[in-house]
Amino acid sequence: MKSLFKWLFIIGGVFLVLIIAAVIIIPQFVDVKKYKPTIEQKVAEATGRSFTLGDDMDLSVFPWVGVRLTDLHLGNPAGHKEKDMVSVKSFEVRLKVMPLLSKRIEVKTFVLDSPKIYLEKLKNGTANWEGLGKQQEKKADKEKKKGTSSSDQGLPIEALRVDNFSIINGELIYVDRKAAVKEEISDLSLKLENISLENPIGITLSARVDGKSVSIKTRIKGNKDSISLSDGLLAFDDSKLTFSGSAKEFSKPNLTFDLQLDGIDLDRYLPESSTKKGASPSHKKTKPAESAKKKTDYGPLRKLVLDGKIKIGKVKAHGAIVENVDIRILAENGIITIDPLGLSLYQGSVLSKVKLNVQKKYPRTNISLDAKGIQAGPLMKDALQKELIEGTLKTNLTLSMK
8 A cells, every 4th residue: 555655656746747847848849929810810809800919929837827928909990090099019927827726816027018098089979999899798698698607706816916017108098089189198107016915005107198297106905895095195297195095885985085285276277267368258048957957866975974184285276376275074974064164365364164964855054154364455466367456355154055
């Protein structure tokens, strides 16, 4: 019996050595390019679009299952300006083999280099993303009717780790020919750090949006019950926003957030007013919207739980400057309060409190406002470009509506 186990152990060891040797040696002799036409055909069938790959392709099997593809091109339908809807300079992914046996996914590398996505809507209203993958959807629907679809549960994962996840030099272009609109995101880079099921994931994203630089850095952690953001920093133009937040009890939901913005010039983003352009205001009569006749559903507001804080150092809008904005928003059991709602305005201050009660059929609103010490002359000059009055503005009012 001992001799039998000995020989079984030897034979098993030989097979293991042969398997390891095979997975190391096979990629050296397998011509991956031979499968290129098949890959192109399968992707084209699945998407309903032309698809091509470059000749520079690599395959590895052990200790990392890896593939590297270059010059990926997914075509546009006829009638569109660009030849490709999607193109990628190179794509590389490497996955460790042995941990898969214990339901652990360990990815060494996932890199997407120079992806370009071109989205276009023609003057007749058709878009190049319409119909993408419809043939595959029809096939899936047929299989579902036959009862051959796979289980929704999928393969359980015990652990996940990704060492390097990067998207570099990305570009996204959106063109609407009918509306004469073109939006562009360029120099897009995305890096995810410390990807796992247990620890917060670091996210670093940077891009140029219509020529303006934007960057985001944060850490995200979540599971099926909650999600949270921490150490967030958003930089755009000359503004910097730090942020954190969380969400749980998604059926309510229960939300918290803390936003702190150093300053922002809204005039950079707001459209010019019609009075500045010299256009006369429109007085067209409009019929009341049908939706206005319908009763408002306050159910979502009754369930909402919210605790939010907003602080802004300086805001410019329509020429006027507001400073030291301080807002706290609370919501629970159908009662929403904004207290404080405070700001500094031209050597004066405004302090307000808002309370909205939607516990009953009809909402009840209470507003109190105390403004004092506001220099009217500089305010009018900045906001209206006119010197209408001089003096100090002061008011105190209380409103109750239901």
